[in-house]
Amino acid sequence: MTHREEGERTNSQAHSRRVAIVGAGYVGLSSSVCLAELGHVVHAVDIDARRVAGLQQAVSPIFEPGLDDLLAKHRTTDRLRFTTSIGRAMKGAEFVFLCVATPAGANGAMDLSQVRAAAVAVAARLPARTQTVVVIKSTLPVGSADEIEALMREHAPAAEFTLITNPEFLREGRAVYDVFHPDRIVIGTNDEGSAAELANLYAGLEATLFVTDRRSAELIKQASNAFLATKISFANQLAELCERVDADVEVVAKGMGLDPRIGAGHLRAGLGFGGSCLPKDVEGLRASAIAAGVDLKLLEAVQEVNRRQRTRTIERLAEALGGLAGKQIGMWGLAFKEDTDDLRDAPALDIIKQLRSMGVSGIRAYDPQAMGAAMLMIPGVELCTDLYAAVRGADAVLLVTPWPEFKEASFGRVEALMRGKVLFDGRNQLDGAAVQAAGLDYWSVGRRHVDAASSPGRQPIEAETISATER
Numbered sequence: 001m002t003h004r005e006e007g008e009r010t011n012s013q014a015h016s017r018r019v020a021i022v023g024a025g026y027v028g029l030s031s032s033v034c035l036a037e038l039g040h041v042v043h044a045v046d047i048d049a050r051r052v053a054g055l056q057q058a059v060s061p062i063f064e065p066g067l068d069d070l071l072a073k074h075r076t077t078d079r080l081r082f083t084t085s086i087g088r089a090m091k092g093a094e095f096v097f098l099c100v101a102t103p104a105g106a107n108g109a110m111d112l113s114q115v116r117a118a119a120v121a122v123a124a125r126l127p128a129r130t131q132t133v134v135v136i137k138s139t140l141p142v143g144s145a146d147e148i149e150a151l152m153r154e155h156a157p158a159a160e161f162t163l164i165t166n167p168e169f170l171r172e173g174r175a176v177y178d179v180f181h182p183d184r185i186v187i188g189t190n191d192e193g194s195a196a197e198l199a200n201l202y203a204g205l206e207a208t209l210f211v212t213d214r215r216s217a218e219l220i221k222q223a224s225n226a227f228l229a230t231k232i233s234f235a236n237q238l239a240e241l242c243e244r245v246d247a248d249v250e251v252v253a254k255g256m257g258l259d260p261r262i263g264a265g266h267l268r269a270g271l272g273f274g275g276s277c278l279p280k281d282v283e284g285l286r287a288s289a290i291a292a293g294v295d296l297k298l299l300e301a302v303q304e305v306n307r308r309q310r311t312r313t314i315e316r317l318a319e320a321l322g323g324l325a326g327k328q329i330g331m332w333g334l335a336f337k338e339d340t341d342d343l344r345d346a347p348a349l350d351i352i353k354q355l356r357s358m359g360v361s362g363i364r365a366y367d368p369q370a371m372g373a374a375m376l377m378i379p380g381v382e383l384c385t386d387l388y389a390a391v392r393g394a395d396a397v398l399l400v401t402p403w404p405e406f407k408e409a410s411f412g413r414v415e416a417l418m419r420g421k422v423l424f425d426g427r428n429q430l431d432g433a434a435v436q437a438a439g440l441d442y443w444s445v446g447r448r449h450v451d452a453a454s455s456p457g458r459q460p461i462e463a464e465t466i467s468a469t470e471r
């Protein structure tokens with residue numbers, strides 16, 4: 001099949017089909033509600049009985065804006081059901097989506113055990129004499145779909161199915177929005193008929209279809225995440241330079257992003273990238289390239305800069321406080337980014353470990369959504385009920401996750417509660433002038449720090465202002 005690039009849009013109404021979704025995590029749940037909303041009948045299966053019991057009552061196991069409402073809606077339409085039985089989920093299914101996790105495994109390579117197990121379980125239940133379209137949404141290293149297909153055919157020689165790679169590009173915290181507004185739908189298969197069937201399943205979504213072979217589709221997904229990580233590390237390395245030469249990384253990134261060839265996205269300097277995808281996909285792409293005899297050196301640097309960004313933050317905090325031993329630290333945010341309760345590979349975890357090894361006397365932390373996960377994953381940190389409780393008695397406050405509520409804080413109240421006066425904005429999220437006006441020293445990433453007593457820092461000049469002036 002040739003590539004169909006720009007311009008093909010799926011916008012007619014979908015004809016209702018039966019879909020089984022294997023795995024009810026971020027990708028599986030978002031795909032489930034999206035397909036139910038498009039009019040299909042979706043039966044999702046997960047091995048976690050508690051998760052399924054919750055979902056049957058329309059209770060989402062993850063914090064994801066918009067998800068609860070759609071779960072509740074489709075509980076009444078009866079187009080979305082949850083089960084622990086793969087046989088029940090697959091009954092009458094014309095499509096089976098594999099949405100299980102592919103976590104980091106040994107030597108950085110992805111651990112495909114869950115996908116293999118799910119594929120074998122699906123193969124065993126595929127009906128005879130009926131063509132089923134099996135769709136891999138999970139992120140896989142290049143060449144994996146071929147291996148999975150061979151495994152399925154070995155276990156179910158008589159089954160009739162086609163296996164399509166259809167990677168998911170959603171972001172956590174924006175998952176529901178992203179599944180309804182994808183930039184592109186990548187369909188990897190050489191089977192034109194199945195590609196068209198899958199494209200029809202998505203009819204109703206406005207998106208560019210990109211049909212290609214399976215290996216290219218697999219690589220598109222991993223390479224996209226690796227490239228996003230590269231942009232972030234570029235911004236973070238630039239931040240270090242900006243701190244030395246008294247430039248402002250926010251202004252530099254904004255100016256760079258005005259070039260559409262560069263683009264403004266994922267150029268925010270901060271504490272580096274975390275989460276369940278970017279770190280794993282950079283590592284996974286490197287590992288599969290090495291297996292193919294190619295050393296992707298650029299990605300090694302991307303990882304190194306990312307690690308260093310966390311260490312650099314600790315070093316700069318120590319500089320601000322004249323050493324960390326015996327100091328009390330308040331932390332704003334724990335989740336790997338805003339709008340999620342996910343702590344997987346969150347910069348906060350590394351930072352807490354490093355702060356402890358530097359002998360801080362205590363850490364008090366607050367996150368609007370991740371406190372439940374933090375109770376399980378972060379022992380030894382005092383978890384607080386709000387952002388003010390976290391700063392009480394602190395020598396320094398470190399903003400780790402850019403939740404909007406931190407922007408709205410009363411810095412006067414923060415100053416009154418703290419013992420010291422360092423506010424370190426690890427995400428360049430706050431209004432430095434307001435922080436400074438409250439009598440706090442404002443430290444941020446890739447910019448000169450401003451003491452409470454010094455004159456205000458440079459304000460970025462908006463690009464819009466410049467063009468207006470030129471006109």
Ligand code: UDX
Binds near residue numbers: 168266272336337
């Ligand atoms: C990412 C991809 O964006 C998504 O397309 C893919 O499907 C899954 O992986 P996600 O992990 O949800 O999504 O988060 P993303 O928004 O990309 O952020 C990843 C990390 O980078 C976060 O820790 C975030 O805080 C950080 N980040 C992001 C920056 O430090 N700077 C930026 O400019 C953008």
